[in-house]
């Protein structure tokens with residue numbers, strides 16, 4: 068994973084965007100004749116029996132995948148091509164539609180081409196298609212698109228694009244500029260949207276295999292799918308510059324992993340190392356919104372280390388909170404809405420990544436090659 072350097076180009080504080088998606092009743096809820104515990108009273112407001120919450124947008128149960136994509140992710144494509152980093156988090160209890168929102172459909176039964184025609188396709192397959200549409204419409208000839216896909220389970224990072232069955236946990240470290248690297252994480256070159264769809268499918272299948280072998284694996288693991296775009300374009304002075312932007316699509320562990328236990332048991336959970344990352348994410352959000360300059364414990368978990376820049380940093384960030392409409396889930400729904408409300412107060416200062424000229428890029432690559440040589444010789 069290559070280092071990213073940010074410039075002081077645009078320093079405008081921007082609250083992270085927070086939206087809520089309420090899924091339809093599932094079969095079990097319908098059979099049990101569940102009642103609605105939430106009411107979407109306007110495009111930005113959701114009402115529970117206790118409280119009214121206001122978000123950037125509230126998506127009702129009948130909204131479709133395109134509605135979500137068009138509001139949240141599509142505008143980020145321009146940002147990625149302008150050189151920004153963007154992150155979308157899906158946060159919510161297990162079974163409320165995080166993976167449905169991010170991936171959608173059933174990746175194992177779809178051939179790559181089907182994604183474009185499939186209305187169930189979630190944000191990742193759609194963004195893959197649109198990135199290459201954008202490259203074509205901008206007539207960019209010189210570009211490089213890369214994809215990485217990782218899973219974080221029990222504080223161990225594994226590469227979902229590694230076909231080796233053993234998939235050893237990967238180390239994470241910061242360089243002298245503070246940028247985060249994940250050692251040996253595959254960043255696959257992709258040449259069209261089908262390549263991305265294929266990698267998504269392979270990685271998702273590996274993730275599902277883990278789930279069948281380990282109890283509650285999928286509800287406790289986080290996945291981060293990242294698409295990085297390098298393009299070479301002429302700037303206003305006619306000088307050629309390289310721009311780098313990226314988008315992280317994050318499917319978080321089920322929020323019931325912290326919500327159910329309540330605040331009192333947090334310590335116990337932490338000791339058991341169950342979702343340290345989700346707990347730390349909550350703490351980071353809490354401290355970032357207190358505005359009292361307390362130390363932000365990004366380094367306390369792998370997830371917050373990897374995505375530090377997305378929270379209070381220079382990234383354009385959106386959090387999608389997914390909830391069930393049913394009264395049987397009321398407690399976890401309320402915890403999720405409270406968490407999401409808190410996240411609304413986080414301010415990021417999005418900045419474009421430094422535009423690197425070819426000479427600088429060449430220097431950077433030479434240094435990276437030298438470093439790799441040294442490691443090989445060691």
Ligand code: ADP
Pocket residue numbers: 089090091093128159160161162163164165166167168389
């Ligand atoms: P999570 O990843 O949050 O655990 P999933 O995305 O796996 O939840 O969703 C659980 C089930 O509910 C899946 O079968 C999924 O297809 C379905 N589902 C979730 N959200 C929606 C939605 N908005 N519309 C239709 N079905 C949905």
Ligand code: MG
Pocket residue numbers: 165166167285318
């Ligand atoms: Mg899921």
